[in-house]
Amino acid sequence: MEKIRANLMLCAGTGCVASASMKVNEALRKELKKRGLEEEIKIVLTGCNGYCAEGPVMAVYPDEIFYQKLTVEDIPALVEEHFLKGRPYEKLMFKEPEKKTAIPRMKDIPFFKHQVLRVLRNKGLIDPEKIEEYIARDGYMAAAKALTQMTPEEIIKTVKDSGLRGRGGAGFPTGMKWEFASKVKSDIKYMLCNGDEGDPGAFMDRSVMEADPHSVIEGMIIGARAIGANHGFIYVRAEYPLAVKRLQLGIDQATEAGLLGKNILDTGFDFQLEIYLGAGAFVCGEETALMRSIEGKRGMPRPRPPFPAHKGLWDKPSVLNNVETLAQIAPIILNGSDWYRSLGTEKSSGTKVFALTGAISNVGLVEVPMGISLRTIIYDIGGGPTKGRKFKAVQLGGPSGGCIPESLLDIPVTYEDIMATGAIVGSGGMVVMDDKTCMVGTARFFLDFTADESCGKCVPCRVGTRILLDILTDITEGKGRESDLETLEDLSRDVLASSLCGLGQTAPNPVLTTLKYFRDEYESHIKQKWCKAGVCRNLTTFWIDEKLCKACGACLRACPSKAIVGEKKVPHKIIQELCVHCRSCYDACKFNSIKILPAGFEGDPYELLGAGTVDATKAEKKGDA
C-alpha cells in the first residue's frame, strides 16, 4: 500500500459533469502523472457537492481547500502550485462577492458554513460508485443493527420517536406509515421508494441518489424489515440517467455483498430490490398513481381509502417513502431518536434538504435544520438575490406550493408555518424571484404545468386547471376582466376541495398565494394594462427617461429590432411602432433610465412613475455641477 497524502474530491454530479468536470478529471490525471504525483495524490469522483452554480468544484483534503469553476487550462498551474509546491492556488478559490478576498477553506465559505449534513452526510466525501467507501463511513451498520439487535417494533418505535416526517412534501409521520403496514397481515408486502422528483426547480432527490445511492438502499432494507416486506422497488424517472446508473450499481454491489437478496448478513431476512423506470409523468409522484405505473398500467391515481398500507402495489400492503426520507433512516437507527430530535422543532424535527435556484447568488443544494428562517437560507446561505436585483418572492413546493413575499421571510421553515402562508414545504424546491418576475406570469407558468400534467381522471382537476390557465393567460395578454379575480378565487377553492389526488388538491396554490400577496399586480394587469415587471409583452410600453439617459448606446446595441435611435451625447429614444417589447434594452441599461409604462401609454410618464422623477432631479443636479 502506497501512502496517499492527499485526496482530491472532484464533483461528478450532473451539474458539474455538465460544466465539464470529466475533462478536468482527465487533465488532472495527466498533469499529476507528468509531475510524478499520481501515486501519492488520489482523485475521487464524488456525487453532487451542492454548490452547482460554481462548478466544476473540487475539495482538497487534508487541507480542506475548496476550488471552484475549474477549467482544463488552469490545471497545470493548480497542480504545480498546490500539489507540488504546497501553495493553495488562489485564482480558483471562492471569493466574497463584495470584498474579492479569497476564502480558501470549505468550512469558512458561507454557503457551507450554515449547513448541517445528515441526509447529505456523505456528500463530496465518498465515491458513490464504491460500496467500500460507503461502508467506511459507517454504511450498512444501521441495517446490521436493525437486523440483528432490534425487533420490527423497536425499529418502528425509534423512527416514530424521532419525529421524522415524509420529505416528499406532505409531511406524514414516517414511523406511523410503517406501523400501519406492519400491522396488516399478508404473505407479500412491498417496500417502495419514490424517486419520481418532478417539480420544476427541484433536484434534491436526484442529488441524493447520485451522491449516495447506498443510503437510500440501506433505508429501504431497514424499512422492509420493519414492515415485513421481502420485495421492493425504487421508482425513478428515466430522465435521471446518472441516478439510475448509480442506483443499479449500488443494488448490484449490495446484492453481491449479501446486503440485499436472500439471507441478508446471515440473519435469515430476505429483501429483493429492483429499479422501475418512470416515463416522467408528474402525477406518478402521487402514491397510488406510482403503484399503478409499476403494475404496468397507465399512471393514474385512485381514491383513498383503501390506503396503500392495506392495499397498495398489486393490492398488497405497501409503504412508499421519498428518497430523502429513506436517506434519513440509517443515522436515526444508529444514533437514536433523541439525537435526531436535537435539531428542528417539536413538530418538525431534524433537517431538510432544499434545492436553491432562481435569481439567487448561490444556486445549489443545501441541508438545514428545520425551524431556520427563510431569510437565513436565502441571504446567509444563498447569498441573497443576484447582484443588483431586488428580492420579490420565494416559491416553495413547486406547482403544489406558493409564493412567499419579503414580509414573511422571518417565519421558521416548518411544515405548519409554511402551510399557514398558503405555500407548502413540499419536496424542497426553493425558487427565488426578483423584481424582474411577473407574479401573474409565474402563476400562469405553474398552471400551464399542472394543466399539462393532470392525468384527466377527475373533472375538477382536468377542467378546472384548464380554465384557471385560460383566465391567467387572458390576464397576461391584456384581456383580463375585473370579475376574473373573483372567478379565479372561487374556482381555485373548488378545484382544491374536489380533486381526487394531491395534484389537483394543490394545483391552485400558486394562484391563491399570488392573489393573496401580489393582488396589486393582478389589478394593474387588468385595470391599467400594465405589467410593471415588463414580462407580459402586451402590457408594456418601454420608455427612456431622457433625464437619466447617459447616451451610452448600450440599449441601442441590445435592441434586436432597431427601435432605438440616438447618438453620442444625445439621449436615446424608443420608436414605439418598431418596439417588440422584448425587454433587452431594459436589461442592458446600467443607469436605470429605461422605464416600463402601461400598454399604449400617452400621458406624462413623470406623473405616473412619481418616484422615478426623484431620480431624475438628482441626476439633473449632478449634471449641473
Added chain:
Amino acid sequence: MPRLTIDDLIRIKEKHKADFTLREGGYRAKVTVHMGTCGIAAGARNVMTALMDEITNAGITDVIVTTSGCAGLCAREPLATVEIMHQPPVKYGDLNEEKIRAIFREHIMGGNPVEKFALVVGSETTY
C-alpha cells in the same frame, strides 16, 4: 465481493481509514514538507518520498503528510514541520533522507523530538 458479515463491515471500515483520516480529520500527527523552489532544489522531494515510504512500511493511518511553500529560511532547506496534536510543533532543517527517517522513528512514532536536527520549537500550529 464475497458475502459480507458484520465483522467484514468493520474490517472494510478499518481498511479505508487512511483515506478518511485525510477527508474527515482526526489525525494524530501532521508533517508539512516545505516545497518551495528552494526546498525542491535542496532535495525536499527525496525527503518527502522517504517519509511516505516510512509511513507505508509502518502501516499507520493516523499520520498525514502535506506540503507548503517556502518557509522563509531558504539556506536551511529542506525543511519540514512536525506537528503532533496538542504538542508544540517542531521545525527541522538541513534534512536528507536519513534524517527524516530518524525523525519519523524517534519523534513521530517515539514521541521524542530529535533535538540535534531541530531548528525551532513552538511556532504556530496549522491544524
